[in-house]
Amino acid sequence: MAFKNDDDKSAYWRENLALLAKLLVVWFVVSFGAGILFVEQLNTIQFFGFKLGFWFAQQGSIYVFVALIFVYMAKMNAMDKKYGVDEE
Template identity: 75%
Template sequence: MAFQNDSDKRAYWRENLRLMLKLLLIWFVVSFGFGILLVDTLNEIRFFGFKLGFWFAQQGAIYVFVLLIFVYVRQMNLLDKRYNVDEE
């Protein structure tokens, strides 16, 4: 279950960090951008009877965060299989 060589190890962690940065950027945009910076603009739109900016600030960011956790797990399982470091 170890890496074949050092170049595989570096490539694996480079891809891992790239994935984490993308997911953190999405989370930042949703939580800070939609929930704080764009709240007034988004409040003009209704979502399930609530103003969209309020919804993102109260619940939407949490839902997106949980979804990002599942995306991260799936992508890391694929990455583990690609580099033959999976636990199966």
């Protein structure tokens, strides 16, 4: 990666870490919150014939994790283009 200057480099990594923090918070809320902390409240809701808390604990958090990977990929590609360090 060749940044134009140190300010761009600092801004890029600051933006990257902010994105990572946001995505990790979403992952934590879905996996730990929905799958463990709020499972009793969510189990009162049916989702495709399953209790919602059970579904999040077994499958939902995995689906969200995979979706977060694609979100991260798309956001990082846009950020790379913004700072001029994308692969051509």
